[in-house]
Amino acid sequence: QKEVEQDPGPLSVPEGAIVSLNCTYSNSAFQYFMWYRQYSRKGPELLMYTYSSGNKEDGRFTAQVDKSSKYISLFIRDSQPSDSATYLCAMSAYGNNRLAFGKGNQVVVIP
Amino acid sequence: EPEVTQTPSHQVTQMGQEVILRCVPISNHLYFYWYRQILGQKVEFLVSFYNNEISEKSEIFDDQFSVERPDGSNFTLKIRSTKLEDSAMYFCASSDPSSGYEQYFGPGTRLTVT
Numbered sequence A: 001q002k003e004v005e006q007d008p009g010p011l012s013v014p015e016g017a018i019v020s021l022n023c024t025y026s027n028s029a030f031q032y033f034m035w036y037r038q039y040s041r042k043g044p045e046l047l048m049y050t051y052s053s054g055n056k057e058d059g060r061f062t063a064q065v066d067k068s069s070k071y072i073s074l075f076i077r078d079s080q081p082s083d084s085a086t087y088l089c090a091m092s093a094y095g096n097n098r099l100a101f102g103k104g105n106q107v108v109v110i111p
Numbered sequence B: 001e002p003e004v005t006q007t008p009s010h011q012v013t014q015m016g017q018e019v020i021l022r023c024v025p026i027s028n029h030l031y032f033y034w035y036r037q038i039l040g041q042k043v044e045f046l047v048s049f050y051n052n053e054i055s056e057k058s059e060i061f062d063d064q065f066s067v068e069r070p071d072g073s074n075f076t077l078k079i080r081s082t083k084l085e086d087s088a089m090y091f092c093a094s095s096d097p098s099s100g101y102e103q104y105f106g107p108g109t110r111l112t113v114t
Helices: none
Strands: A011-014 A019-025 A032-038 A045-050 A054-058 A061-066 A071-076 A085-092 A105-110 B005-007 B010-013 B019-024 B031-037 B043-050 B053-057 B065-068 B075-079 B088-095 B109-113
Touching: A011 A019, A019 A085, A019 A105, A032 A061, A045 A054, A045 A061, A071 A085, B005 B088, B010 B019, B019 B031, B019 B088, B019 B109, B043 B065, B043 B075, B075 B088
Parallel strands: A011 A105, B010 B109
Antiparallel strands: A019 A071, A032 A045, A032 A085, A054 A061, A061 A071, A085 A105, B005 B019, B019 B075, B031 B043, B031 B088, B043 B053, B065 B075, B088 B109
């Protein structure tokens, strides 16, 4: 079983729709969870960071963690064409530890 | 806003040559990392560095790789004898343990080995 699984998509949505992305993981030691946005041939840009089960909101973005199910989600409300990118989930077992990444989810928001 | 910078943005080299990829982490960060991403694949961890020594490395980080912090601002990745399969985007990242464990990534160096 892969350490972090993320359905690569692609996912096309109309502008204004809610985008829902998720990752599952197998390593119960993971405690820190991040979502990154990556534009083509650019570096990952940190969007959300959380280390506890539950929801964390930041503007149009909500990150959700369910450690009992080993499942994390990212929701993007009121999606914009500028949200078109690849979204990567990443996680680590403890602070300042290697990140294990999902394969990335390509999102296209159609105007 | 502080950011991680990397040079060069693109490096082309011949198989067997040595390359050095350079990074300037965010100035108050203490942990430094290298990751790579082969085209179409996941971002993979290579190595982490703290207090002037390697704190963790992956199985990819074999004897042909080395890292160094030659001064107070730069962090380098050296590949001694490049292979075709080393062609990838190489990302540097840094984190500050006093404010959290988020890792901030640079824009990457695209390495092409011919």
